[in-house]
Amino acid sequence: xxxxxxxxxxxxxxxxxxxxxxxxxxxxxxxxxxxxxxxxxxxxxxxxxxxxxxxxxxxxxxxxxxxxxxxxxxxxxxxxxxxxxxxxxxxxxxxxxxxxxxxxxxxxxxxxxxxxxxxxxxxxxxxxxxxxxxxxxxxxxxxxxxxxxxxxxxxxxxxxxxxxxxxxxxxxxxxxxxxxxxxxxxxxxxxxxxxx
Numbered sequence: 001x002x003x004x005x006x007x008x009x010x011x012x013x014x015x016x017x018x019x020x021x022x023x024x025x026x027x028x029x030x031x032x033x034x035x036x037x038x039x040x041x042x043x044x045x046x047x048x049x050x051x052x053x054x055x056x057x058x059x060x061x062x063x064x065x066x067x068x069x070x071x072x073x074x075x076x077x078x079x080x081x082x083x084x085x086x087x088x089x090x091x092x093x094x095x096x097x098x099x100x101x102x103x104x105x106x107x108x109x110x111x112x113x114x115x116x117x118x119x120x121x122x123x124x125x126x127x128x129x130x131x132x133x134x135x136x137x138x139x140x141x142x143x144x145x146x147x148x149x150x151x152x153x154x155x156x157x158x159x160x161x162x163x164x165x166x167x168x169x170x171x172x173x174x175x176x177x178x179x180x181x182x183x184x185x186x187x188x189x190x191x192x193x194x195x196x
Contacts, residue, residue, distance in 0.1 A: 002104070003041045003070075003168035004159040006050035006078070006113065006144030008033055010064050019147040019162045034067050036166040041069040047168060050144040050159055051078020051113030053087070062090040076100065078113040078144065079128060099133035104171050107178075110138035114145050115156050140178060152177070152184045 009015040010030060016023050023029040041047050047070035054061045065073065075092040076099075077084065084095040099112040112133040117126055126132075133141060141156040148162040157178060159169060169177075 001042075002046045002048060002171045004048045004050065004142055004171070004174065005037070005161050005164065005166075005168040007052045007147055007160040007162065008049070008054065009052055009080070010054035011056035011060055012054070012080075021162065030064070033161065033166050034064075036161075037168055038067075038069045039167070040170070041168055043069050044071050046070060046072040046074065048074045048076070048111065048142075048159075049092075050076045050111065050142065052080045052144065053078070055080060058086065058090055065091040076111055076113050079131075101138060105175055107175065108137070108139045110134075110141045112141065112143055115143045115158075116141060116154070142174070150184075150186075150189045152181050153189045154185065155183050 007019075009019075010033070011026060013026055015021060016026075016029060021029060023032070037047075047068065053075065054064065056064070072093050073091065074094045075081065075087050075096070077087070077095065077097045081087055084097055087095045096111075099110050102109045102111055110133050114128055114132045116135050117129055117132050133143075139155065142159055143156050144158060144160045146158055147160050149158075151158055151163045157174060159174070161167075
């Protein structure tokens with residue numbers, strides 16, 4: 001089974017305050033992330049990490065990744081990850097620095113750390129526009145980067161740990177969420193694309 005999550009920010013103390021995480025120290029955050037990950041991802045499963053894995057040395061990243069279940073671990077680089085060859089050296093089997101198209105259950109997904117750009121820029125230039133995927137050619141974008149700001153916006157689904165109680169979501173769960181919720185059009189949520 002394929003599972004998706006992102007934005008673990010291992011060893012990043014400030015993320016606790018920044019994203020409103022319910023921890024007082026990093027050890028508690030790390031233990032909880034490992035527990036929730038391994039409660040759903042089995043040793044034969046594939047884990048897709050949509051970026052921003054850690055803020056740490058190569059040794060610390062290698063050690064932490066080794067504690068997470070998954071026969072195959074795929075990373076889609078985020079703005080805080082190191083170069084592909086470095087991320088492979090810590091244990092990721094595949095590393096992508098551009099969006100990847102992937103089809104499952106008749107749905108054309110695009111996978112990227114970054115969400116699409118805003119439909120209305122409102123005079124603001126969003127960050128990382130050169131890294132944002134194209135809207136054309138996919139039904140849904142699986143993305144990250146926005147932490148707790150939103151779960152679904154337009155045809156984008158955020159797989160970040162902050163929105164899913166630190167639990168990776170299977171592709172079956174993702175498709176069910178899409179079917180249950182549908183596209184969300186919310187001008188207030190649009191603003192949160194600008195600030196990342």
